[in-house]
Amino acid sequence: MKVLFAASEAVPFVKTGGLADVIGSLPKELVKQGLDVRVILPKYEDIPVHWTQRMETVATFTLQMGWRQLYCGILKVVHEGITFYFVDNEYYFRRKGCYGYGDDAERFAYFCRAVMDSMQHIDFIPDLIHCHDWQAGMIPVLYRAHFSYQPKYAHIKTVMTVHNLKYQGVYGKEQFKDFFALGDEHFTGYALEQYGGASFMKGGLLYSDYITTVSPTYAEEIQTPFYGEYLDGLLRSQSHRLQGIINGIDYDELDPMTDPHLEVNYLDSLEKKQLNKLKLQERLGLPARQDVPLIALVTRLVEQKGLALIDRVIEELMQLDAQWVILGTGEQRYEQLFKWAADRYPDKMSACITFDEGLARQIYAGSDLFLMPSQFEPCGIGQLIAMRYRSVPIVRETGGLKDTVQAYNEVTGEGTGFSFAHYNAHDMLYTVERAVRYYNNEEAWTKLHDNIKKKDFSWRRSAQQYADLYEQLVNE
Structure with a gap:
């Protein structure tokens, strides 16, 4: 089974929080279970030179975003057996840090569009696209609106994972219409509309085939007003396709027996x-x-x-x-x-x-x-x-x-x-x-x-739950 992870950060390339740890370690465990998992990320300026020097260009093409004709390059590097693709556009990504710019809506609209457009160019049409947090939230919307009826894409399933519901990527409706070439029917309260604007996160929640979040308790909590960040009603209505799967940690990377930073290596002493x-x-x-x-x-x-x-x-x-x-x-x-x-x-x-x-x-x-x-x-x-x-x-x-x-x-x-x-x-x-x-x-x-x-918080068990979920969705 082919799975493409779409996310805005991953260890060891670029990290602002826990999302990067998940994207850096979960694919390795899924590959051990026999899946072909690849990851696609923006190519930020902050990615260290020793990585960018190893990248090879696999495709360049022109991407249509609204009325814009934009350059898109796809580079790749293989790390610990996982293929990582990088979306290259210096206008959007050659700047310090990952987020916090006035044009973030346009930058991540471009990223979502590039993920969908690049698949045919990199010769990897996945069975399932796994989208992480708001930056990848519009991928399921684009898929439904523009790709699902094309024969070579018709089989693809999408999963949206919420790592933190607080960040929703809410911007003006006009920007969304412009960037994604979507009609008015996508901007009602039942679709992308949020706080008078439109939301990347809400798009991912509503248009994906399945929603996961990063722990069973959080999956319950976000269906309540206190934790639901104004999306609790929507999440309650979708609870039949919502599941919490606990994150693991990379036991090879985080091992007190071999950790080079420690004065004395140990485990249970x-x-x-x-x-x-x-x-x-x-x-x-x-x-x-x-x-x-x-x-x-x-x-x-x-x-x-x-x-x-x-x-x-x-x-x-x-x-x-x-x-x-x-x-x-x-x-x-x-x-x-x-x-x-x-x-x-x-x-x-x-x-x-x-x-x-x-x-x-x-x-x-x-x-x-x-x-x-x-x-x-x-x-x-x-x-x-x-x-x-x-x-x-x-x-x-x-x-x-x-x-x-x-x-x-x-x-x-x-x-x-x-x-x-x-x-x-x-x-x-x-x-x-x-x-x-x-x-x-x-x-x-x-x-x-x-x-x-006696506790095991490695990715093994959680990866098995993801693999089972993918299997179930792809075979529906």
Whole structure:
């Protein structure tokens, strides 16, 4: 079976968030299951030179977008057995970063159009196109409007995956009509219309054959007004073709046994993990103490990640017998909050306001506890990496956090972490206090680690669910 992934970012080429990790690792696991999976992305300026030098041009053609006749080049590179195609148009993609430009509607309209037009030129007509997030959301619409009646394309099925419903690609209707050559019938409330404009995401949800999202709980949550971002009614109406499949992580890439960033490689040895902790404390200028837990946050410093809760009780958190390390960048108020706390409590807190993959790995390896108090979290990979590196998660019960972390129960000895249900600063504080208490209870701490060891958050099981879904759709 041939599957084409269409997405706006992928590791190791370009990354702004968790989407890139999924697109970089899920295809490898699907290929192991016998599928022919390829990926198509925009060719951004930020892709490192050592990749662009390896790319070969496979096609160049003129693409029609509305009244425009535009150049389109398709380049390819094979990485870890997966063919990655890159859509080349310097006017749209030769600029810093991936998103945030005034003409993003036109840029990603061009990308969606290029994905559809390129298939005949690259000699790869897939059985199924798997579209990821709003940037690829108009591909199913274009397919239905312009391609589905052509014999060589008639068999194609489309899947839309929502990685984060908050970002919907909403722009003016006139732009959509212009870029996609669509008639008025596509712009009613039952089609692309959203907030008086039109939405890439809504197009993907309505026109695709199937919708997935990145955890079973998030699939339920987005059908409610609180999490549904004004699309909850639509999603409830489509619930018969909506499924949550939990993201995995790349166990080869994220392996504390072989990770080159670590001081000491380990897997299930708590003693060796402690050696990484001592090295990390040294590097961060924290007192080298084994008797207190080191609590980590590796995150984007934004509202969604629950940082308002930390802000509310920061003084109380600093009174705990624990150390803290923060790694990330984001909203200025949260960057300032952690810098202030690190200045005021230099023996308790280290704030690294930067993005540093090597340091992130050292923090996963050196921390005892990993905090994710998210307001909403479609899947979350921080808690999965933390458990892979044997750091015990403390999470709010939402989305993928609820699906992947089981609260510790001292009576039965079950559970892989600590959790709280309500988005409330004091509930979080009590949960952190409880985790800190258990750190010093050797029996409970060993039990938690034994439970985490048994978990498998690799892509294997999730990829099987995707493969089954593709099979079902293609054979309908």
